[in-house]
Amino acid sequence: MDPIERAATVRYTDAAGLPDALRGADALFVYDFLSRAVPDAWHAADRLRWLHIASAGVDPVLFPELRDSDVVLTNSRGVFDSAIAEYVLGVVIAFAKDFAGSLRLQQRSTWRHRETERVAGTSALVVGTGPIGRAIATLLRAVGMRVAGAGRRARDGDPDFGTVVSSDELSRHLPDFDVVVAVAPLTEQTKGLFDAEAFAAMRPGARFVNVGRGELVVTGDLVSALRSGQLSGAALDVFEQEPLPQDSPLWTMENVLLSAHMSGDVVGWRNALVEVFADNFARWRDGGPLRNVVDKRLGYVPSTA
Amino acid sequence: MDPIERAATVRYTDAAGLPDALRGADALFVYDFLSRAVPDAWHAADRLRWLHIASAGVDPVLFPELRDSDVVLTNSRGVFDSAIAEYVLGVVIAFAKDFAGSLRLQQRSTWRHRETERVAGTSALVVGTGPIGRAIATLLRAVGMRVAGAGRRARDGDPDFGTVVSSDELSRHLPDFDVVVAVAPLTEQTKGLFDAEAFAAMRPGARFVNVGRGELVVTGDLVSALRSGQLSGAALDVFEQEPLPQDSPLWTMENVLLSAHMSGDVVGWRNALVEVFADNFARWRDGGPLRNVVDKRLGYVPSTA
Incomplete structure (x- = not known):
């Protein structure tokens, strides 16, 4: 300073x-x-x-x-773009390779061979097309995943996403992806975007990653989708209430990876x-133009791309 | 069949x-x-x-x-190249982001913010220049790591590694890398390659990944290097004795990620x-030439690259 x-x-x-x-x-x-x-x-x-x-x-x-x-x-x-993208790629691989399962077995000194998954050839929808979403798309694509974005305006030929689908039609596109990443800004339009309807629309066994804001998600609906097996896993770095309350069922769910709002830090x-x-x-x-001016009506810095 | x-x-x-x-x-x-x-x-x-x-x-x-x-x-x-490469990238990110620490905190319902590390900009030496080593190098480079290989013959301009250093001079090169990945074939030359001298030569706080063979490593020396903090972590998929014996100290070391010889499966x-x-x-x-003919003197299929 x-x-x-x-x-x-x-x-x-x-x-x-x-x-x-x-x-x-x-x-x-x-x-x-x-x-x-x-x-x-x-x-x-x-x-x-x-x-x-x-x-x-x-x-x-x-x-x-x-x-x-x-x-x-x-x-x-x-500031956070690349770090958060690395976190997202890491949890995507961690689910595919069952790192959490390996760690739990290790804690019990138990040797158990399992078959795991390839990451290349799977697909991800990144909901949020700001710089963090773009960095996530770039890294996931670098390891051979098929990636699309979801944003305000559907379009093709986006430099980072290729295809961007409209967030207004999210449920129509969710079934096409193995992984769904929430990184949209929290606005009146995105609050509770990931609710029971959205989770039901996802591919059975899909995985969900939230590095945006906890309020993008209806937590109870997420818990239900994880319990039913509709989602096979969720990696959550943000929560409706932070710190996550002691009595949250998320703490003890084995298909959930939690971290303390730190993925970019x-x-x-x-x-x-x-x-x-x-x-x-x-x-x-100096009276010059400021960087990163938020459009207060939209609730974020509009993308120049 | x-x-x-x-x-x-x-x-x-x-x-x-x-x-x-x-x-x-x-x-x-x-x-x-x-x-x-x-x-x-x-x-x-x-x-x-x-x-x-x-x-x-x-x-x-x-x-x-x-x-x-x-x-x-x-x-x-x-068969195993890409899957093992994904595993290696995954454990590299898991260490940088302390996924194991997050899981242990989650098991105690404990919210604790920590600062983590970037992966991009760090460096890895891949010891073993066969197809699996090449796939590993490609993925680590795709996320912005600086990568080199170690093989029989030092050279520059390798299509996957750029620089390949000589395995005979390993100790001279080990200090230059944050991560060392063992994926060499097990031969008389490579048996016990990673011993006390090699671990001492690594950068303080380096991480070690073994997806080759357990016998590449002198396990007792690895345990000592992990206990002293000379290595800050090791991800091990292969072991001198498999299944890993119940009394191995590796099971209970918090800076070790173990899996049951499954990274490619x-x-x-x-x-x-x-x-x-x-x-x-x-x-x-049909009497045609076979694929993947091992040079029995070398102990592996010689690279055509």
């Missing part, structure tokens, strides 16, 4: 101190990207012109008053997030 | 019946590729001309009497192995 401290008065605060800190501030950097403190402090934003968030998803700060204001919202698009990620903000701060101070 | 049964008298046998079955036989298909029954039955091989084994490694049947005989030895080169692998034999049988019956 040194370059910023040289150019501006910087106030560091937690949620409790946010109203005081926000009063008179021109810009707000929301570093704790899951904090819900901003709406409650909004009354103190008397001259705010710019809000930057240290995440790709902007749902925690996209409340109606901000949406309807003139405050510019930017995000940290780009590789060593150095915190520095990378500050660098994105510092870069945008320099642009903002 | 139908096409073969139409063209020849086929005798199916286990180890006990092998001497009787072998007497008068022209060809032997060793389907149980880890069986050590062939040397003991060799005295009955009174007219054997061809031995085919349902594996890539031929060490179980490459005993002196066979080596010095005129019997042609062929293997199942090609994807659904359909048994059929694929019979198809390789059937293809070679048709060639043999």
Whole structure:
């Protein structure tokens, strides 16, 4: 933060101190990207012109008053792309090779040969065509998977996805894929997108990966689909409630791989997030165009592709 | 086996019946590729001309009497390449993302955010430049790793590896890599190749993957290197003794991922192995050149690349 401290008065605060800190501030950097403190402090934003968030998803700060204001919202698009893509490829292989089963057998000192699956030749639908979805598509395709995207607008010839199907017709396309990856931004349109109907439409034995937001999923419907065997596995890095409650049935399901909202958080990620903000701060101070400006009506940075 | 049964008298046998079955036989298909029954039955091989084994490694049947005989030895080169490569890529990502740690936390219903590692930009040395090693190199490179091979002959410009270093100078090159993958054939030259000296030469915190043969490794030295932290992890699919003995310390080491000699055994692998034999049988019956002829002096099929 040194370059910023040289150019501006910087106030560091937690949620409790946010109203005081926000009063008179021109810009707000929301570093704790899951904090819900901003709406409650909004009354103190008397001259705010710019809000930057240290995440790709902007749902925690996209409340109606901000949406309807003139405050510019930017995000940290780009920091997490490759790391999350590696995580997704990893869990896809982990399911195909039953790594979790091997680890459980190892814990019981039990030698048991099993037949596993090839990954090449299987297929994945990546729901969400932003930069993270594109990085996921690129990696899955690199190991020989057939990949398509699902986004706002159906099209062919996309540079990363080839085919993009319309998210509005998701259920029609879900049966065509072995793996479904949720990485869409959380908006009014995508909230609860993965519900009982969607899981029922998936190929029997399909696998589901969520690296987007927990609220994309109706958790109870996911649990049912996993219990019935309609889904043979789910890898979940995000949850409707985080930390995942102790009494969630997901903890104990053997066909579920859980992680603590960390798929993009590789060593150095915190520095990378500050660098994105510092870069945008320099642009903002110079009056230049900001990077990663969120379309507050859409709820994400529109793709230029 | 139908096409073969139409063209020849086929005798199916286990180890006990092998001497009787072998007497008068022209060809032997060793389907149980880890069986050590062939040397003991060799005295009955009174007219054997061809031995085919349902594996890539031929060490179980490459005993002196066979080596010095005129019997042609062929293997199942090609069946396992891509599946083993996927397994190797999977364990490389599993270590980087600490999937085992996530699973152990899940088993205790514990939410704990950790920082993980990027795979892209790290490096791997693949020791063994046959088709499986080449498939591994191709996949690791596809996710952005820097890859080199180690083989008999140092060279640059290899189509899959780029650089190949000499296995004779392994210790000199081991410090340059984050991951070392053992996939060399087991021969007198490679037995015990990975010993205390080799592990000490590796980069501190390196990871080791063995998908070749257990006897490539001095197991006690591997255990020591894992205990001291010199290696931060090992993924082992093959072992000096299989099944891995109950009292092996490897079972309980948290930085070890074990599997039961299965990394190449994807659904359909048994059929694929019979198809390789059937293809070679048709060639043999027609007097044509066989595929996958092992150089019995080298102990593997020499690469044409």
